[in-house]
Amino acid sequence: MVDLPFDIWWKVFEILPPDARVHFRAVNRLFLEIARRVQYRYLVIDGYGKRTKRLMKTINSLSLGYHVQSLHIQPWAVSNLPSAKAYLGPGGRVSSVFDHLHSFFDSDFPTRRAEALVRERMRKQIRLVKETAGMLKFVQEYSLEWNVDRPYHPELFTAFLSLVDVSPFGQTLTKLSLKVPTDRLICLASVKLPALEQLDLQLVTMSLSERCINDCFDCFAVFVNNLCPTLSSLSVSSSHISLNLNLYRLFYLLGDFPHLRSLAVTIPYDGAHFSSLDSLQFFIRKHRQTLQELKLLCNRSAARTRPNDPCAKYWIQRTITDVCAFGNLTNLSSIELSLRPLRSELTPFLTFLASAANQLESLTLTDDALTPEEVERVLDAVTCRIPADSTNRNFAGYCNLGYLAIRLQYLCPYTVDLFASKLCLLRSLKLTFSDVRLHHRDEVQLSYTDYAYAYFEELRLFYAEMNSRWYPEWKLSSLAVSECPYRFEWGRDLEKVFTKCIPTLDSFQVF
Numbered sequence: 391m392v393d394l395p396f397d398i399w400w401k402v403f404e405i406l407p408p409d410a411r412v413h414f415r416a417v418n419r420l421f422l423e424i425a426r427r428v429q430y431r432y433l434v435i436d437g438y439g440k441r442t443k444r445l446m447k448t449i450n451s452l453s454l455g456y457h458v459q460s461l462h463i464q465p466w467a468v469s470n471l472p473s474a475k476a477y478l479g480p481g482g483r484v485s486s487v488f489d490h491l492h493s494f495f496d497s498d499f500p501t502r503r504a505e506a507l508v509r510e511r512m513r514k515q516i517r518l519v520k521e522t523a524g525m526l527k528f529v530q531e532y533s534l535e536w537n538v539d540r541p542y543h544p545e546l547f548t549a550f551l552s553l554v555d556v557s558p559f560g561q562t563l564t565k566l567s568l569k570v571p572t573d574r575l576i577c578l579a580s581v582k583l584p585a586l587e588q589l590d591l592q593l594v595t596m597s598l599s600e601r602c603i604n605d606c607f608d609c610f611a612v613f614v615n616n617l618c619p620t621l622s623s624l625s626v627s628s629s630h631i632s633l634n635l636n637l638y639r640l641f642y643l644l645g646d647f648p649h650l651r652s653l654a655v656t657i658p659y660d661g662a663h664f665s666s667l668d669s670l671q672f673f674i675r676k677h678r679q680t681l682q683e684l685k686l687l688c689n690r691s692a693a694r695t696r697p698n699d700p701c702a703k704y705w706i707q708r709t710i711t712d713v714c715a716f717g718n719l720t721n722l723s724s725i726e727l728s729l730r731p732l733r734s735e736l737t738p739f740l741t742f743l744a745s746a747a748n749q750l751e752s753l754t755l756t757d758d759a760l761t762p763e764e765v766e767r768v769l770d771a772v773t774c775r776i777p778a779d780s781t782n783r784n785f786a787g788y789c790n791l792g793y794l795a796i797r798l799q800y801l802c803p804y805t806v807d808l809f810a811s812k813l814c815l816l817r818s819l820k821l822t823f824s825d826v827r828l829h830h831r832d833e834v835q836l837s838y839t840d841y842a843y844a845y846f847e848e849l850r851l852f853y854a855e856m857n858s859r860w861y862p863e864w865k866l867s868s869l870a871v872s873e874c875p876y877r878f879e880w881g882r883d884l885e886k887v888f889t890k891c892i893p894t895l896d897s898f899q900v901f
Contacts, residue, residue, distance in 0.1 A: 430457035433526075436464040438515050446522040455525030461559070462533045463519070465546040468511050470504035508543075516549045520556070529559035533567035538594055538631065547574040555581045564588065572598060572606050572632075579609040582616050588623040589614065595632040604639045611643035622649045623683075627656035628663050630690050641669035650677045652724075654685035659730060661702030662691070671712040678719045686710070688728040688757055707735065710742040718745045725750065728757035729797075736764065740771040747774045747789060754795040759823070762805045762830035765798065769812040789813065795820035801871075803855050804830040810861040810892075818868040820901075826852050849883075856887045868897040 430449065435442055449455055534550055536542060547570050554560045563583050568575075569592035595603050614621075624647070628635055637657065655670065657663040664670065674681070686706045701708070706727060713719060725746065727739070743750070750772065760768065773789045791813055798805060801823045809819065828851045869888055874880035881900035889895055 426454060427457050430454050431459045432462070433458045433460065434462045434464075435519065435522075436462070437466045438468075443518070446518055449522055450525055453525065455522070456528055458526045458529055460531040460533075461523075461526060461529050462535070463550050464535045464537060465542055465550060467541050468508050468515065468543060468546075470508045472507065512543060512545055516546065519550065520553065523553045523557040523559070527558040528562055529557075530562060531565040531567075532559070532563055533569075533590075535567075535569045536571060536594060538596075542571070544571065544574060547571060548577055551575075551577050554578075554583060561585065566590070568592065569594060571596075572603060575606050575613075576609040578613040581613055583620075585620060586617050587620055588625075589617065589621060590625040591627070593626070593628045593632055593635060593637075595628075595635045597633050600634040600636055603635060607640045607643060611640065615643075615645045618645060618647055620649065621647045623652040624650065625652075625654035625656075625685075627654070627687075627689075628658070630658050632663065635663045636665045637663050638665045638667075638669045641673045644673060646676055648680065650680050652683035652685075653677070653681060654683075654687070654726075656685070656687040656689060657705075658691045659688040659703060659728075660691040661705035664702065664705060667705055667708055667712075671709055674709070674713060674719075675716050678713070678717060680721065681719050682721050683724040683726075683752075684719065684722060685726040686728065687726065688730060707738050711738045714738070714742055714745055721749065722746045723749050724752040726752075726754040726756070729755050729760070730758045736767060740767060743768065743771040744774050747772050750789075750791055752793040753791060754793075754820075755797065756795075757797075759797045759799040761799050762802060762808070765796070765805055766808055768796075769808055773812050789815065791816055793818045793820075796822070798823040800825035800827045801852075802827045802830045803852070803859065806856070806859070810864040810866075814863050815865055817865060818870075819866055820870040822872045824872070824874065828852050828855060853883060853887055856891055859891045861892050864892055865894055866892050867894050868899075869895055870899040870901055873900055 433445075433449075435446070449458070532554060534547070536547070551568075551570065551574060554563060554566065560581075560583055562585055564585055565588040566583065566586055567590040572593055572595045598606075614624075626637065626640070628637070637655075653674065674684070686709060688706070710727075725743070729739075743753075753772065755768070772791055789812075792815070794809075794813065794816060798821060801821065809816065826849055828848055869892070871881065871884055881898075884900075885898045888898060
């Protein structure tokens with residue numbers, strides 16, 4: 391055997407297919423140890439079939455829990471149907487006869503028997519999961535996910551949430567991701583996780599009343615506030631299926647977190663999940679000295695169960711305006727924003743960008759596409775070239791941006807020129823677009839019969855124009871572009887073009 395360092399063999403095993411690892415693990419003890427580390431470091435329990443039972447029993451019997459670093463559980467529906475083995479043999483046939491007799495005299499007997507069977511199976515399955523969790527002493531990441539399209543048993547969520555309190559890995563856990571029925575969160579009130587740094591919460595309240603949700607927040611906020619000494623990243627998201635959710639209460643209850651570096655909030659576009667933005671704005675202001683990453687994002691609108699503030703859909707615009715009004719986020723280096731709530735008026739957004747331009751290293755703009763003129767305004771703000779006025783007079787003209795992700799209405803040479811000239815230190819660029827134009831002011835209306843020919847001619851001219859360009863001062867090393875839904879060779883052609891005109895480009899991806 392070639393005598394290579396452990397780390398190299400580790401990398402080799404990582405890229406091997408699972409079937410190949412089975413053969414190599416029998417070579418010697420070193421290969422067996424590496425294969426087990428690779429195989430068991432991510433433990434996923436998303437059902438209770440034969441494979442999952444065998445996996446958990448193997449971990450328990452061979453004491454393999456110390457290999458597990460990440461645990462993901464997605465609770466399942468417990469069947470109420472008798473197993474095929476239940477009625478095998480003489481004893482099973484006798485049991486079947488008695489079941490039929492009970493059903494004849496008691497019409498509710500089948501229902502009670504099914505419920506008892508579910509409870510017994512649930513106890514058995516929870517017991518095996520807890521026994522396995524008791525072997526996991528070095529788990530750093532734990533995620534519990536609810537598939538909202540399937541029926542669920544609340545007892546499973548309560549039991550699996552309690553794992554962080556009763557299992558050894560509660561002392562080593564650094565990241566916790568929760569997507570659970572909101573009423574289950576109350577069981578976390580007394581839990582203490584001394585090493586937890588990241589908390590990712592996806593709220594799914596369905597049709598719970600607002601009063602019930604607020605009661606759950608009262609308990610859950612106790613858990614979050616107990617993380618005060620260690621919490622550095624907090625993410626809160628909700629979707630349109632949460633009908634009576636009001637996040638004002640949650641942020642109102644949250645205290646100070648002296649080490650908070652990252653905050654992410656994702657809610658429906660119309661802002662219906664905030665009756666008032668005061669608590670969110672105050673929470674951001676409290677942590678403006680420590681926040682390094684801020685994400686304010688949107689998803690599809692929720693059904694309204696109460697009158698909505700007409701200005702609620704501008705929640706991102708109003709939040710960043712408040713940030714600028716009460717002092718800049720002095721350490722902010724990463725921003726991710728949904729543009730749709732900002733499109734009506736870009737000025738507050740541009741002022742916010744300019745206020746953070748000196749230290750900004752990463753910028754991601756999602757949810758809406760920008761014209762070349764709007765892209766230019768964004769880049770001017772990032773490089774502090776917006777017109778001087780009382781709000782931005784003292785901004786310095788320095789840009790340290792290393793990563794940019796942006797959505798374009800279309801790509802044209804003019805836009806590429808903007809990126810190259812204004813962001814010459816940019817290292818990584820991600821562009822989402824579905825159209826290419828030669829000139830950024832072309833708005834020619836074509837008939838359907840002429841469109842295909844005109845489009846491919848436009849593409850040909852675009853490639854020719856880009857082939858004549860050369861960006862020797864641009865430091866870009868990584869470029870990612872979106873797939874074209876109707877042109878398969880899009881990525882290959884663009885890769886040839888950009889590799890030729892950007893000498894430092896060494897990574898090109900199509901996503």
